[in-house]
Amino acid sequence: MDDRLSERKRRVLQALVDSYIGDPQPISSSAIKAKYMPEVSSATIRSELATLEELGYLVQPHVSSGRVPSAKAYRFYVDSMLDGDFGGVEVLRSRFEKSFSSVEELVRATAKVVSDATNYTSLMVFTGSEKVVVKEVRLVDLLDGNALVVIITDSGVLKDKMVSVPENADGGYLDIAGKLLNATFEGKNLAEIQHYEEPMEQNFEAYKALFRQVVEMVKEYRTAHDSQLYLEGEDKIFEYPEARDVDNLRSFVSIISKKERLHDLVTGDGSVEFEVKIGDEESEDLKNMALVTAKYTVDGKEVGHVGVIGPQRMDYRKVMSVLRRLGDALNNGGDE
Numbered sequence: 571m572d573d574r575l576s577e578r579k580r581r582v583l584q585a586l587v588d589s590y591i592g593d594p595q596p597i598s599s600s601a602i603k604a605k606y607m608p609e610v611s612s613a614t615i616r617s618e619l620a621t622l623e624e625l626g627y628l629v630q631p632h633v634s635s636g637r638v639p640s641a642k643a644y645r646f647y648v649d650s651m652l653d654g655d656f657g658g659v660e661v662l663r664s665r666f667e668k669s670f671s672s673v674e675e676l677v678r679a680t681a682k683v684v685s686d687a688t689n690y691t692s693l694m695v696f697t698g699s700e701k702v703v704v705k706e707v708r709l710v711d712l713l714d715g716n717a718l719v720v721i722i723t724d725s726g727v728l729k730d731k732m733v734s735v736p737e738n739a740d741g742g743y744l745d746i747a748g749k750l751l752n753a754t755f756e757g758k759n760l761a762e763i764q765h766y767e768e769p770m771e772q773n774f775e776a777y778k779a780l781f782r783q784v785v786e787m788v789k790e791y792r793t794a795h796d797s798q799l800y801l802e803g804e805d806k807i808f809e810y811p812e813a814r815d816v817d818n819l820r821s822f823v824s825i826i827s828k829k830e831r832l833h834d835l836v837t838g839d840g841s842v843e844f845e846v847k848i849g850d851e852e853s854e855d856l857k858n859m860a861l862v863t864a865k866y867t868v869d870g871k872e873v874g875h876v877g878v879i880g881p882q883r884m885d886y887r888k889v890m891s892v893l894r895r896l897g898d899a900l901n902n903g904g905d906e
Contacts, residue, residue, distance in 0.1 A: 572646065574625060580651070581607060582618045583627055587639045587647045591885055594811050596636030641849035641882060644860065648846045648886050677874060678800055680866075680896070685803030687892045690880035691826065694800040695836050701872055703759050707751040707784065709744045711735075717744055719784060723760075733783040736776065747777050751784060763788045799833050801826065812881040818858050825855045826879070836863050836877040844893070849882050860884050864893040 575583070585606035586597045599615040607615060619637055622628045627646065628637040639647070677696045685692035703724045710718040715737060720730045735743065755763055766785050774781075804826055812818045825832065835853060838845060847853065847861040862884075863877040876896065878889045 572625070575646075578610070578614075579618050579622060582615060583622055583639075583643060584647065584651050586619075586622075586628065586637065587643055587651075590639055591883055594638075594883055596631055596638050598636035601636070639883075641851050644848045644882060644886070645846075645851065648848070648890075652887055652890060680873075680876060681800045681802040684876055684878060684892060684896065685806065688878050688880075688885075688889050689803075689806055689809065690878045690884060690889065691801065691803045691806055693832060693836050693877040693879060694802075694874055695833055695877075696798050696800075696874045701759050701761070703757060704755045704763065707748065707755055709748045709751070711744050719787065721784070721787065731783075731787050733780060736779065739776075743776075747780050750774070750777055751781070754781075755784070760788050760792055764792060799829050799836070807880065810881050810883075812858065812883065815858075818881070821855075821857050822859060822879075825859070828855065831855055832877075835861055836875045838863070838875075844890075846886070846890075858882050860886075862886070862889045862893060864896070866897055 582602060585602045589597050589601065589605065599612045599619055602615050602619075603610060603612050619628060622643075623630060623637060627640055627643040629640050630637045677694050681692045681694040684694075704721060705724055706722045708720040708722065710720070712718060712732065715735055716732050717735050718730055719733050720727060754766070758766075763785060766781075807813050807819070807822050813822075835847065835855070843865050845863050847856055847863070849860065850857045852861075858881065859879060860882050861877055861879045863875055865875050866873045876893060878884070878893065880889075
């Protein structure tokens, strides 16, 4: 917290940011007095606004105009003025009452819900595949030298794929192979299986090729899904006045087209549960924009990271409320 900000300066700053989020017009001292601080004189508010500008919290676009928040103001607003419970978000209740057949379906639904609830572009990165646990491996004989491998996990059917069977395999080969696969992989997560070292015992020799194919299935699945980023509501930026500025629009289009960079911005180093990145103080990719991210778990397992990206003037209170309530909705089926 900035010790240079008295309680009154804080009130003036919060009033200005709240007002600007609602209507992106420079804010005057008279507007703050009329709506937020009727007991304080306009002269006093003007003095506080001037000091806040000197401290870097406000910007005056024109000499005769009011003031607008800087990235520093939004950062202080988020860090110091939005503590506590922001209330429920009713749209989340019904959207998670249904069950999902896979984590992927849940991820897509989450991105859609967040975009609808916030009216900003949402991002979802599926990062939890390494913790998916195998329940059963099934082998189905296709009678042509091939078999269908189906891996069933605690998140549903992970994948099915056709694999080759040794030409000299007898009728009991797949039965024994299935028992060995289940004895080896049941209860293990995908990260453990991906780094599985083939058994070296002599009596396992005939099954090495099949084991290797199953491990490759897991590697392919993790490679495909851990790098996958879902976007929803990319066109919502056009609902905000910021899109009229060509530079702002160019910046937004640029960042949402950089999938790898977005992935890094949303996930960070994975250690933070909730994070707000504001403007180019965090990344040159976010000039005049903000990104709010949250890490989620479902039934104790990490699902991924959700992000909301929009103008720097985004409604942080609403976005943070949606993301905080989302965790309850995911774990409790929408019951709060």
